[in-house]
Amino acid sequence: MAGQLPNWENIVEKLNSYVDDVRKEFEQMLGEIVEVPTISMDPSYKGEIEKGADLAVEFLKKFGFEAKKCQTPGNPVVLGSYITDPKNPTVAIYNHLDVQPAGGPEWVREPFKFTIEDGKYYGRGTTDDKGPALTALFAARFAVENGIPINIKFIWEFEEENGSPNFEYFIKNYKSDLKVNSVLVSDTLWISPQKPSIPYGLRGLQGARLVLETGTKDVHSGTTGGAARNPIGELCQLISQLYDAKTGKVKIPGFYKDVKKLTDAELKNFLASGFDVKRWIQVYGFKSIRTKNKAEILRRIWAEPTFEVHGIVGGYTGPGIKTIVPPRAEAKISMRLVPDQKPDKVFKLLKDYVKKLNPDVQVIKENSLEPYYGEFTGPYAEAAVKALEFGFGLKPAFIREGGSIGAVVTMKKHLKVPIVFIGLSLPEHGYHEPNENFDWRQASGGMKTFVKYFYDISQIK
Amino acid sequence: MAGQLPNWENIVEKLNSYVDDVRKEFEQMLGEIVEVPTISMDPSYKGEIEKGADLAVEFLKKFGFEAKKCQTPGNPVVLGSYITDPKNPTVAIYNHLDVQPAGGPEWVREPFKFTIEDGKYYGRGTTDDKGPALTALFAARFAVENGIPINIKFIWEFEEENGSPNFEYFIKNYKSDLKVNSVLVSDTLWISPQKPSIPYGLRGLQGARLVLETGTKDVHSGTTGGAARNPIGELCQLISQLYDAKTGKVKIPGFYKDVKKLTDAELKNFLASGFDVKRWIQVYGFKSIRTKNKAEILRRIWAEPTFEVHGIVGGYTGPGIKTIVPPRAEAKISMRLVPDQKPDKVFKLLKDYVKKLNPDVQVIKENSLEPYYGEFTGPYAEAAVKALEFGFGLKPAFIREGGSIGAVVTMKKHLKVPIVFIGLSLPEHGYHEPNENFDWRQASGGMKTFVKYFYDISQIK
Numbered sequence: 001m002a003g004q005l006p007n008w009e010n011i012v013e014k015l016n017s018y019v020d021d022v023r024k025e026f027e028q029m030l031g032e033i034v035e036v037p038t039i040s041m042d043p044s045y046k047g048e049i050e051k052g053a054d055l056a057v058e059f060l061k062k063f064g065f066e067a068k069k070c071q072t073p074g075n076p077v078v079l080g081s082y083i084t085d086p087k088n089p090t091v092a093i094y095n096h097l098d099v100q101p102a103g104g105p106e107w108v109r110e111p112f113k114f115t116i117e118d119g120k121y122y123g124r125g126t127t128d129d130k131g132p133a134l135t136a137l138f139a140a141r142f143a144v145e146n147g148i149p150i151n152i153k154f155i156w157e158f159e160e161e162n163g164s165p166n167f168e169y170f171i172k173n174y175k176s177d178l179k180v181n182s183v184l185v186s187d188t189l190w191i192s193p194q195k196p197s198i199p200y201g202l203r204g205l206q207g208a209r210l211v212l213e214t215g216t217k218d219v220h221s222g223t224t225g226g227a228a229r230n231p232i233g234e235l236c237q238l239i240s241q242l243y244d245a246k247t248g249k250v251k252i253p254g255f256y257k258d259v260k261k262l263t264d265a266e267l268k269n270f271l272a273s274g275f276d277v278k279r280w281i282q283v284y285g286f287k288s289i290r291t292k293n294k295a296e297i298l299r300r301i302w303a304e305p306t307f308e309v310h311g312i313v314g315g316y317t318g319p320g321i322k323t324i325v326p327p328r329a330e331a332k333i334s335m336r337l338v339p340d341q342k343p344d345k346v347f348k349l350l351k352d353y354v355k356k357l358n359p360d361v362q363v364i365k366e367n368s369l370e371p372y373y374g375e376f377t378g379p380y381a382e383a384a385v386k387a388l389e390f391g392f393g394l395k396p397a398f399i400r401e402g403g404s405i406g407a408v409v410t411m412k413k414h415l416k417v418p419i420v421f422i423g424l425s426l427p428e429h430g431y432h433e434p435n436e437n438f439d440w441r442q443a444s445g446g447m448k449t450f451v452k453y454f455y456d457i458s459q460i461k
Numbered sequence: 462m463a464g465q466l467p468n469w470e471n472i473v474e475k476l477n478s479y480v481d482d483v484r485k486e487f488e489q490m491l492g493e494i495v496e497v498p499t500i501s502m503d504p505s506y507k508g509e510i511e512k513g514a515d516l517a518v519e520f521l522k523k524f525g526f527e528a529k530k531c532q533t534p535g536n537p538v539v540l541g542s543y544i545t546d547p548k549n550p551t552v553a554i555y556n557h558l559d560v561q562p563a564g565g566p567e568w569v570r571e572p573f574k575f576t577i578e579d580g581k582y583y584g585r586g587t588t589d590d591k592g593p594a595l596t597a598l599f600a601a602r603f604a605v606e607n608g609i610p611i612n613i614k615f616i617w618e619f620e621e622e623n624g625s626p627n628f629e630y631f632i633k634n635y636k637s638d639l640k641v642n643s644v645l646v647s648d649t650l651w652i653s654p655q656k657p658s659i660p661y662g663l664r665g666l667q668g669a670r671l672v673l674e675t676g677t678k679d680v681h682s683g684t685t686g687g688a689a690r691n692p693i694g695e696l697c698q699l700i701s702q703l704y705d706a707k708t709g710k711v712k713i714p715g716f717y718k719d720v721k722k723l724t725d726a727e728l729k730n731f732l733a734s735g736f737d738v739k740r741w742i743q744v745y746g747f748k749s750i751r752t753k754n755k756a757e758i759l760r761r762i763w764a765e766p767t768f769e770v771h772g773i774v775g776g777y778t779g780p781g782i783k784t785i786v787p788p789r790a791e792a793k794i795s796m797r798l799v800p801d802q803k804p805d806k807v808f809k810l811l812k813d814y815v816k817k818l819n820p821d822v823q824v825i826k827e828n829s830l831e832p833y834y835g836e837f838t839g840p841y842a843e844a845a846v847k848a849l850e851f852g853f854g855l856k857p858a859f860i861r862e863g864g865s866i867g868a869v870v871t872m873k874k875h876l877k878v879p880i881v882f883i884g885l886s887l888p889e890h891g892y893h894e895p896n897e898n899f900d901w902r903q904a905s906g907g908m909k910t911f912v913k914y915f916y917d918i919s920q921i922k
Contacts, residue, residue, distance in 0.1 A: 236773075311782075401683070
């Protein structure tokens with residue numbers, strides 16, 4: 001039956017009953033995996049990570065998938081696979097099953113005890129990213145069992161919350177398992193419950209530390225001040241020469257050269273995203289921001305590079321003031337990058353300019369992440385729009401995200417196929433926050449969305 | 462015998478034997494007072510402060526002085542008095558008997574155990590300021606017992622190392638005890654063992670904290686960066702607008718208006734001080750300084766005001782970088798002031814300029830200390846030169862000091878008499894440093910110096 005497409009009306013009918021029927025099973029499995037505290041940031045949870053990976057393999061096998069734990073120098077990646085016919089197209093679905101740490105007084109329930117209240121699923125990892133992962137698994141089982149001519153692979157990472165340090169190792173070492181036609185990533189948020197988001201761009205990052213040493217010990221500012229250099233003052237001066245903190249404009253020569261121009265179509269999509277300026281200010285607790293113009297904010301956070309000072313270390317930081325001249329100061333900075341900026345090139349621009357402005361300042365390279373720019377037109381993007389409209393009855397918006405996901409850039413680099421983001425998390429799900437939750441509306445709508453997506457992309461040549 | 466001056470040749474003869482005779486007695490008393498840990502910064506040493514003050518009263522009485530502990534809202538001030546004749550001129554000698562904290566691995570001997578090695582006296586407080594205080598006491602006893610027509614008062618403070626918070630209270634409340642013709646302060650350092658220093662100027666200080674709050678919590682620099690304000694970046698920008706950290710030039714309008722011009726005579730004195738650029742850089746452990754020109758360094762540290770950043774607090778300060786936008790940043794700054802700048806006026810200039818540059822930045826006032834400008838010509842200054850030449854056979858230099866001594870400004874304000882500094886501490890005595898020490902050369906030379914000074918100023922009309 002390879003390549004032969006079942007009738008969509010029949011699929012819809014079966015899908016509606018399937019979604020009704022599997023609710024208890026979904027909740028039972030979500031509860032089981034949420035109660036394994038797969039915290040990847042804390043090495044003491046290594047045993048729980050392995051337990052979570054074993055449970056994931058068990059889930060995949062129970063659903064008829066081949067499954068294995070792929071070892072890396074760090075945590076394993078679980079790889080699932082269901083080949084309906086080698087001639088059918090293959091989609092890889094990326095999720096992660098590790099979670100952020102949890103706890104503290106803001107949690108009104110135990111983070112790793114799964115509870116259901118009013119159709120809401122509470123527990124760390126429910127929305128990020130165990131709920132979406134299981135939603136895709138339920139959709140995949142339905143698809144392969146109901147003759148949708150597609151092969152499905154699952155890539156379930158266990159180090160995403162820790163920066164995916166071994167994901168490239170996995171991709172390189174399991175290349176033969178990863179011959180796919182497209183990738184589906186389900187690890188992003190909608191902009192509001194009424195507006196599904198399809199992100200197609202991510203910012204990159206180049207971090208650096210700027211270090212200046214002008215002495216070897218704290219000295220008295222009375223005895224030496226005037227002739228002694230002040231490393232904090234000089235770093236402040238340097239930073240103000242690197243960017244205008246009031247406007248955010250970066251002053252490093254050549255910095256904006258490779259920035260891909262935001263098209264009118266993209267900006268139109270951004271404005272249709274449901275983004276609300278007042279709510280955004282409130283959510284992040286800002287007292288004021290650089291601009292209140294909606295288009296300008298969206299352009300700045302999604303499509304423009306930045307220069308940011310994350311901290312300065314040096315001198316006296318206790319109560320009051322202590323009249324010293326410190327010997328050393330360090331500024332922690334990063335630049336968020338957008339397509340088509342390259343971290344290496346930007347780092348060189350920074351280093352060369354600092355050398356010119358203050359040659360005594362050392363520029364130490366930190367994390368590099370490439371920006372990502374994917375599909376928001378073409379058959380996969382179109383399929384994603386139709387799928388969300390089918391699954392939720394809501395028209396999605398194409399947006400970019402201001403943050404960075406290293407795994408996505410790695411997949412694009414090595415798999416060289418279209419990558420589409422269909423996220424299911426809502427702003428109120430408490431992504432990375434206390435009292436994380438997921439809900440049946442997103443899970444059931446998600447299952448329908450994914451089935452529709454599989455159905456449509458099975459026909460892309 | 463009021464006002465009748467004994468023959469100087471006779472005085473010198475007696476003084477030489479006196480100095481030889483009292484060495485053991487001086488060492489015994491210095492040991493006794495050094496072993497009382499009169500640490501004023503640490504409230505848990507309050508009992509030791511009282512013990513030190515009682516011992517000081519005992520010393521004064523033993524030497525034939527009237528003495529009392531004068532209570533203040535903080536630590537007491539010990540006041541000693543010997544009236545040879547009400548018609549004779551009166552000199553007040555200021556010293557402090559409280560000390561800096563001590564301890565740590567750099568101390569090769571117990572800080573509060575007095576030890577003598579090779580004519581050197583080790584222990585916290587030996588040079589700052591118990592040794593010089595006792596030296597003055599031994600000289601005073603000799604002076605009054607040998608008919609030098611002068612009345613002598615001792616002002617021994619116990620809060621100098623804690624910023625003299627109650628010294629003005631003392632001066633105001635004991636004004637009737639403090640009708641004096643001049644003040645002698647012995648709490649400063651020579652510039653080298655071969656060059657006595659007579660400081661006649663001190664810088665003042667205006668401290669401030671610059672605080673900027675743009676949010677209420679750390680936020681993700683990917684999600685918000687570009688639109689979010691960065692309080693560290695803005696403070697850096699502000700600081701670079703307030704001063705040029707590379708040259709030290711302050712950019713606040715009107716800042717230099719009241720700066721007393723350094724005269725050619727003063728600069729000539731500075732250059733004759735024995736100040737050595739290489740040694741200075743080495744002592745303070747600088748890797749480089751703003752200028753290596755000797756005259757320029759001395760002008761900058763003694764006769765010019767400064768702007769200094771002592772620390773910046775805000776953002777992430779741990780290892781590596783953490784990509785946040787912080788909600789708040791605070792810079793701790795101070796301006797050292799020179800005659801005739803006024804702290805209040807300078808604070809207003811700063812505040813007004815910050816308001817213009819970045820109105821969201823709060824300017825919070827910290828410590829104020831007025832600059833001091835005293836005598837380097839006239840009969841008291843001449844007497845000090847002759848006294849040091851007699852006591853040590855070395856020609857002293859008139860210098861200013863870059864630091865601030867609040868008590869001196871207070872005495873000038875309320876007592877309205879000439880103040881002369883004759884310090885005895887050497888750079889190698891470890892002033893405020895581990896392994897503090899004093900030595901017999903400075904003590905015996907100091908006794909001779911003070912006697913000669915008392916002899917000469919007893920004749921100033």
